[in-house]
Amino acid sequence: xxxxxxxxxxxxxxxxxxxxxxxxxxxxxxxxxxxxxxxxxxxxxxxxxxxxxxxxxxxxxxxxxxxxxxxxxxxxxxxxxxxxxxxxxxxx
Numbered sequence: 001x002x003x004x005x006x007x008x009x010x011x012x013x014x015x016x017x018x019x020x021x022x023x024x025x026x027x028x029x030x031x032x033x034x035x036x037x038x039x040x041x042x043x044x045x046x047x048x049x050x051x052x053x054x055x056x057x058x059x060x061x062x063x064x065x066x067x068x069x070x071x072x073x074x075x076x077x078x079x080x081x082x083x084x085x086x087x088x089x090x091x092x
Contacts, residue, residue, distance in 0.1 A: 004033045006048045006065040014072045022079050023087040028056050033065070056090035059083060 004012075016026055035048040047066035052075055053059070061078050063071035078084065 005035055006046060007031070007033050007050055007071075011072050015075065018072065018076045018079060024079075024084075025087075028087065028090070029054055029084075035065075052084075054084040054090070056087075057085040059085060 012031070015031070019026055019029065030053045032051045032053075033048060034051060035046070047064070050063045050065055050071050052061045052063065061075060061083060063069070063074050065071060
């Protein structure tokens with residue numbers, strides 16, 4: 001995976017573990033980070049978004065990054081709710 005500034009390695013490990021737990025493969029998803037420009041951000045903390053795309057279903061989730069946010073929990077909630085589809089059906 002690409003190098004990230006706001007996404008931490010432990011979060012990526014938790015993300016990968018969640019994928020496996022719910023029947024997905026790591027290659028079924030792409031992860032991108034978008035850092036907010038501190039000059040235009042509303043708060044003076046490092047913030048951004050992590051964009052998760054299911055490469056099989058083309059469904060996208062966008063999660064807040066920054067102090068007090070825990071995007072992995074929000075992603076797992078979406079995964080459980082079927083936001084990204086069903087791994088067995090997505091693979092045909």
